[in-house]
Amino acid sequence: RPYIYYLNCYRIAPGNVDFTFKFYHQVSLGAARNNILFSPLCISNALSMLMLGAKHHTLSQLLSGLSFNQTEVSEQEIHEGFSNLLDLLNDPLNEIELNIGNALFIDEEMKPLKKFLHDAKHFYKSDISHTDFKNSKQAEEQINRYIEKKTNGQFVDVIRDLETDVLMVLVNYMFMKAYWKNPFSFKNTREDYFFVDEQTTVKVPMMFRNALYKTYKDTDLSCQLVEIPYKGTTSALFILPEPGKMKQVEDALEQGILSKWLHSFEEQRINLHLPRFTIHTKYVLRGLLRRMGITEIFTDEADLSGITGKPELKVSKAIHQVYLRVHENGTEAASTVVTEIVPNARPHIIKFNRPFIVIVFESLSRSILVMGRITNPKETESHY
Structure with missing residues (x-):
């Protein structure tokens, strides 16, 4: 790919990382x-698409809330950055199946402007559909069918209890399949204890692998880090705070810390114990975004006149759903069992048997795809 692709991605990367940690702090x-799990890229991608139609103070709020500084990156560069980033992430050479998208459902009496339709499709590959919100049940079915189809049946009945005065619904979703570069062996997975807190212990399937991994021990923040690569250019960063130190690590999360960690890794042979888990989260974004300063798009003060040419449009509902499954192959699909050869030397043991943080990132674009905190691997669903 031409270098300009990566340059455009790099321009929006600092803002996206800042937004990730701001959102994480609000959720926590x-x-x-x-458990916490969200796709910052998915949310910022959807809100940046809304910027195409936002004007005046509504636009300023979106830029500020998304951590974009207009003295450093222009609106045009933001849109081009997201467009190139989506192309890069969907490239077959990346070796992950990433289904990330957003859609606007607009009341059938509102007519979107041709420029908005063109730009939303061109930059964000976004679908825009007309919906009869006066028939709320039919509108719910239309939106839910769309999401179910786009996520291969992973998400069903996302939208419920729509009101009849709705003018626009914004939906964004993310589904990822990725194979570990070096899979865990199924035969090494054992039931083991996971210490949720001082009072709660649960039994989980604990995967095991003896191998070389990039690791780092941050003594200042009292946490251990392991990077596990997927095939391609994506990796998962697992952060294990020492008992009682989760809040200390969370409070320190910001761009500088992530950069320090990624530049401090050294390869080391370890005995890695990691729980197998499936987490599914659903967020109603309105409250979270309002606390981050993005308020107008949900109110009558919203100026989204660049969407329809009329000022009365606002976002009635914004839903975000993410599904993540971590298991022996790192993916949804079954694969061959790999037999591990364990040497005689006694390597360092890193055991994720207490709450930890996970960050899935793509290295070429410097993008965080997923971030989460696994407090209890047995708790599969969370709603916020």
């Missing part, structure tokens, strides 16, 4: 003991 405030 209301979910002290719950």
Whole structure:
């Protein structure tokens, strides 16, 4: 790919990373003991698409909330950056199946402007559909059918209880399949204890692999890090705070810390124990985004006149859903069992048997695809 592709991605990367940690902090405030999982790229991609139609203070709020500084990156560069990033992530050479998208469902009496339709499709590959919101049941079925089809049946009945005065619904979704570069062996997975907190212990299937991994021990923040690569250019960064140190690590999360970690890794042979888990989360974004300063798009003060040419449009509902399954092959599909050869030397043991943080990132574009906190691997569904 031409270098300009990567340059455009790099321009939006700092803002996207800042947005990731800002969003994580907001979610964690209301979910002290719950699992957290979201796709920052998915959310920022959808909100940046709305910027195509936002004007005046509504536009300024979106730029600020998404951590984009207009003295460093222009609106045009933001849109080109997301367009190139989606192309890059969907490239077959990347070796992951990433289904990331968003859609606008607009009341059938509203007519989107040709420029908005063109730009939303051109930059964001976005679908825009007319919907009869006065027939709320039919509208719900239309939106839910769309999401179910786009996510291969992974998400069903996302939208419920739509009101009849809705003018626009924004839906974004993310589904990822990726194979570990070096899979875990199924025969090494054992039932083991996971210490949720001082009072709660659960039994989980604990995967095991003895191998060379990039690791780093951050003594300042009292946490251990392991990077596990997928095939292609994507990796998962697992962060294991020492007991009682989760909040200390969470409070320190920002761009500089992530950069420090990624530049501090050294390859080391370890005995890695990692729980197999499946997490499915659903967020109603309105409250979270409002706390991040993005308020107008949900109110009558919204100026989204670049979408239809009329000022009365606002976002009635914004839903975000993510599904992540971590298991022996790192993917949804079954694969061959790999037999591990374990040497005689006693390697360092890193055991993820207490709450930890996971960050899935793509290295070429410097993009965070998924971020989460696994507090209890047995708790498969969370709603916020």
